[in-house]
Amino acid sequence: MPSYRTSFFEVPHAAVYALMTVTVLASGLCFIQSGGPAAPAELLYRYGGMYSGALPRHEYWRLLAYGFLHVNFVHLTMNMLCLVLWGGHLERRVGPAYFLILYLCAMVFGAIIGNAIHATPYLTVGASGATSGILGALFCLWILGKLDLRFDFFAINIGLNIAFAFGNSRIDWGVHLGGFSAGLIACALLDLVEKANAYALRCKFPEAVKVNLTLLGCVAALWGWAGQALATAGLPAWGAGIVFAGACCAVVKMVDLALSMKKGLAIVVTVLAGANAATVILGGWAIASSACGSRWPSGSIPLDNLLATFCSNPVLVSGLAAIGVAALTLWLCSKEMSRGIEDVGFVGASLRAERSRRHGL
Template identity: 45%
Template sequence: MKFSRSVGAFEVPHTATALLLGVNIVVYALVLQRSGTSVPSSAALFRSGAIYSGALARHEYWRLVAYAFLHVSMLHILTNMACLVWWGGPLEKRIGTAYFLLIYFASVIAGALFGIFTSPGLYLSVGASAGISGILGALLCLKLLKRIDLPASFFVINLGLNVLVAFIGRVDWRAHLGGILAGMVVCAVIDAFEVTGPKLMRCKFPEFVKLNLGILFAVVAWLTDFSPVAMLLVLAVLIVAVKGIDVALSLPRGLALTVAMLAAGNALVMGAVVILTLPETTGDILLPANLVPWAASSLRSLIEAAAAVPVITTLIVVVAVLGLTPLVYWPELTRGLNDRGGFVAASFRAERGRRRGL
């Protein structure tokens, strides 16, 4: 989390912004190759995850996210990625990677739902516009809350362009509007949480903890097929986990204990992923064979071999994740192990007390 109260009008893309940029470009190239034409075909876009009117009725919830990585033309992806870099840089610098991704994907989902429920007829949409509009909405929220000092002209120009683009025939203005509103709301909720943080939490969470917990929550939500009852249970477990980590971080060597807790959580969830998904792969394994036939064939053989011994495969995955997580977080682990006097823990508590809002 960056502590400065101001951001520039342009920032070099940070981790999440650069990652989203790269994934969108790679996906566009894959869909283009699958289409076999100069622009992605409608059939390829639909198979790859375009959101449409009947997606919710058919429980195809994965489309609520997948559609945001698809684009209909080179101009479409270039304009969206330009806005992602222009708006995403300052927002990610200001609020950190974890909150940035939360706002982005909440806006993506909100844009899809807003389009489905407000469209009078057949609805079919692709593009990152909802998530990118959510970034702009979050920046506007921070401006209204006086958390940043971006000039008013920045918002007049960019919001004006959003309104202007909405009048273009094939542009999904519903995704734009839903994304902007979601970005503002989610940003305001996060800010309210940060304001009340000292009353609810002892410590300020490091960025890697927030990212890890967010990924675990998303994976478990996917495993439960976003069932409302299951989601409430998952949310309750997440709240307990967050408070447990909060207590751990306040203790001497608590950062090392936190890494251990995350390693256990990662291993447990990945083990569940293998157990629940591996049996399904024994049927039709959908891999881009036309892209790299030798790699697709090798991967298919590997998956089939793993599915033949699910217990051993699960154990291998669990042990691997248990070992890899501490390696990925090695600097944090060593810092925690060396915190005999509790100085790191004290810094986390002091940081929570100093901050009021984003």
Template identity: 45%
Template sequence: MQGQKQGFFEQPHAATYLLIALNVAVFGMMTLRTGAAAPAGRDLWQAGALYPLVLPRGEYWRLVAHGFLHANPMHLFTNMLCLALWGGHLERRVGATYFIVIYAIALLAGGFVSLATHHGPYLSVGASGAVSGVLGALFCLWILGKVELGASFFIINIGLNITLSLSTRGVDWGAHLGGFTAGLVACAVIDLIERGNARVFACKFPEGLKLNVLILAVVGPMAAAPFAPPIPATPAAFALAAGIVLLALTVAVKAIDLVLTRRHGLAIAAFILALPNTVAALAIFDRLAETICAASGNAPALAALCSHAGLLPTLGAAAMLALSLGLSTRSIAKGVTDLGFVAPGLRGERRRRLGL
């Protein structure tokens, strides 16, 4: 282990810490809700565990929810330990945005494979599929020669994963296998996309802007859904809607790319992205205002806000604007003080790196 080019252990980074914090927080809330460190099966089912009728009943939200639930403290500890050990390496290499994308794809794929490989009554919870996807993505990078980890790293970790899946009672081997495979494939596809981006985009996007675009790509259609015309429930209609969203996203990303090629473009791009962030927050708070106000109970401050129509969405949008600009402070400062070096640097970084 000491002879490897890259250490066996890597300190986790921001997205890894965030995912660990979310999993621990959900486990803590479940413990407080149930009064037990090991929630009963009924409690896990109510919170979002996978079970055989997920797809026939259209309960697709469980494909995400189950990945943040854990059966007991040891289950949580082992998954978070693996996420910390593997996530640090992957996030360091691909960045927070692609790390989150790979994690999400592996989580969904692990859930689908789990459903496909189980027959009869069962419940499945845990981040195992998503965490296995992180290891699969690292293995893909090693095959591509794009991560400096020795073969012993994968022999030990993949071997332990297989041994645990096959020898321990109650482990969902389908989720492990599906997540690992999805992580490997997703990483390979992202590498191909990045190779194609070298021909389409002039600049390498800073990680903050890239993550902001990803969030808008997910949240934007959800915020705009109530204002869009109804979509017929046919595969062709859904494919057309998805194509329109993808085209709009591509045009928006290319527009930001063109902005980044100009002097002070980094600051301009940060201000531009703050606008759709604010509009999306306004739409979401407008949709949730009635629910939030109904649940305000005896909170006087919230009740006072709810007594004025439109005040809660406006304050939510203002808070999002302040948050967007606050998180972009470094990018804005770097862009404002740009003397002609930032844009050439971003273009040079795109040319220097092919793929991930």
């Protein structure tokens, strides 16, 4: 099995920087509104803090929102430091798409397990469950013999994680444990998926395509989980889950077949740009039909002003945003687009050859 040799520290990559940016902006907004380097519990609850009644009340969006909020500047700094120290290793090893999947899985299941462990009402925020998942995924790769890190890397980092979790009563150790377990298990499952893909798929997907498909899949899953798809189709939850999984498999296979064609990479990138634009338009329609009707104040002047601007002409704003997203997609995938346009039949062959060389992660 191929292994990945690295040093104790690895320079972060694009997905790590993107997650850091979103987290710092979300937490910074709370700090700005509170007027200091800390956010009160009421504000954290309003913006998505995870609490004991979230799941019974079907507030599933909190399973993701809580991971981008932090109590104070020290809390934010510690979690971002862990994201930098551990995330660089994992993203370089598995790529940005699988990194995002592992990070979000650890965030969600860390919150679920932490919620199950809590016996009393609570409110928790922070990226510690997701960063613990990064460490769990790295440990899984090390166990599988696919990561050439010394044992002291895990002894030091896991030891410090345990010490912080149990040494401070304000730290939610259940989220740490759940995130670490979720990262380890999800990484092992992705390794099995990659091994199965050698038989199910013909081509190795470029990372830009894989990341875009992952983000679109997350948006579709959130939309379905919110209940809009269930209400439309009239299916039970398990039936909708099966339909969604089947649809995802069908889309992946169609992309696989398209990539094997001449100039298929250019076609796939163009279709993804259109799908991103359509997603923005649908998202604008959903916001206009819900938030613009009630016009409830959020408590944040910038957010209220932004919502007022959008609600004044939602069709125009959504259309301009969709065009911008499509253009951004084409710009970010410019190398893949150029490669696909210039293809005379070698791109699909190279992607098929790369798939045949892969055995797991």
